[in-house]
Amino acid sequence: MLQTPKHFLQFKDLSRAELELIFKRTQVIKDRFKRYQPYHPLADRTLAMIFEKNSTRTRLSFEAGMHQLGGTAIYLNTRDTQLGRGEPVEDAAEVISRMVDVVMIRTFEQDIIERFAAHSRVPVINGLTNEYHPCQILADIYTFIERCGPIQGKTVAWVGDSNNMCNTWLQAAEVLDFNVHVSTPPGYEVEPERAGLFTTSYYEEFTDPMDACRDADLVTTDVWTSMGFEAENAERMQAFADWQVDAEMMSVAHKAALFMHCLPAHRGEEVAAEVIDGAHSVVWDEAENRLHTQKALLEYLLRGQIED
Numbered sequence: 338m339l340q341t342p343k344h345f346l347q348f349k350d351l352s353r354a355e356l357e358l359i360f361k362r363t364q365v366i367k368d369r370f371k372r373y374q375p376y377h378p379l380a381d382r383t384l385a386m387i388f389e390k391n392s393t394r395t396r397l398s399f400e401a402g403m404h405q406l407g408g409t410a411i412y413l414n415t416r417d418t419q420l421g422r423g424e425p426v427e428d429a430a431e432v433i434s435r436m437v438d439v440v441m442i443r444t445f446e447q448d449i450i451e452r453f454a455a456h457s458r459v460p461v462i463n464g465l466t467n468e469y470h471p472c473q474i475l476a477d478i479y480t481f482i483e484r485c486g487p488i489q490g491k492t493v494a495w496v497g498d499s500n501n502m503c504n505t506w507l508q509a510a511e512v513l514d515f516n517v518h519v520s521t522p523p524g525y526e527v528e529p530e531r532a533g534l535f536t537t538s539y540y541e542e543f544t545d546p547m548d549a550c551r552d553a554d555l556v557t558t559d560v561w562t563s564m565g566f567e568a569e570n571a572e573r574m575q576a577f578a579d580w581q582v583d584a585e586m587m588s589v590a591h592k593a594a595l596f597m598h599c600l601p602a603h604r605g606e607e608v609a610a611e612v613i614d615g616a617h618s619v620v621w622d623e624a625e626n627r628l629h630t631q632k633a634l635l636e637y638l639l640r641g642q643i644e645d
């Protein structure tokens with residue numbers, strides 16, 4: 338009888354203790370890699386990466402990460418596989434999970450990845466759904482800790498759409514005990530149930546994005562139109578016009594506040610060039626840390642706690 342696999346489908350699938358372990362391992366694995374010390378705990382293991390939406394960072398970081406850990410990654414997309422010709426997701430999960438050791442999926446509704454995971458013999462990782470982007474927040478929080486120390490008790494300002502990134506920040510606040518100040522245009526407010534929250538006490542909503550940014554330790558935003566919502570683009574460009582993170586917003590945040598963006602970014606829309614290319618911005622570290630945090634995640638899901 339197989340042990341039930343441990344999945345990472347939403348941020349709250351990992352406890353605080355597990356996240357602390359992953360952040361500790363990230364540092365070890367990153368340091369070792371920078372010193373050219375080979376580390377191959379996943380030799381002979383295979384990751385299948387299923388993409389139903391575009392990607393640069395997620396594909397590259399998982400593929401390079403698996404290689405660096407001694408394993409292999411296989412890229413699959415809907416266009417070239419039987420998934421695009423209507424093979425049930427449950428059947429695909431049964432078959433794929435007999436051939437590989439871990440699966441990463443980027444898809445549309447969260448329900449798709451949940452159904453896949455329910456029929457998978459191996460761990461399944463959410464590489465972005467309409468609802469969540471847990472791997473990105475793992476990297477973002479590691480980047481915060483690397484720069485500023487523990488995130489507990491700190492304030493994160495979220496400016497823009499209450500999308501997959503926002504929902505995941507809100508889940509992370511509950512698990513790691515920090516606060517989120519959210520400012521969205523009217524009609525785009527947080528939906529606590531869709532965000533998968535247990536409570537509404539870790540975030541506060543602000544009509545004015547300046548108020549959300551006041552005294553924040555981290556200011557973050559994302560595209561106004563996420564993948565899959567392109568038909569709403571024109572409407573969103575109008576609705577979000579006053580929700581651009583600019584130097585004025587950063588000036589009311591904490592003096593040493595960080596700016597993050599999961600990328601890809603649109604300068605002149607959700608963020609001013611002077612912010613994303615300015616002194617507060619850590620977006621390149623944030624992107625690089627996708628690689629290191631995901632290696633620690635893969636190690637944990639496949640090998641459990643490793644002490645060395």
Ligand code: CP
Nearest residue numbers: 392393394395599600
């Ligand atoms: N941030 C992020 O997930 O980037 P990609 O869409 O390029 O994977």
Ligand code: NVA
Nearest residue numbers: 500559563564599600
């Ligand atoms: N919210 C964005 C994130 C892209 C990495 C999207 O879903 O398109």
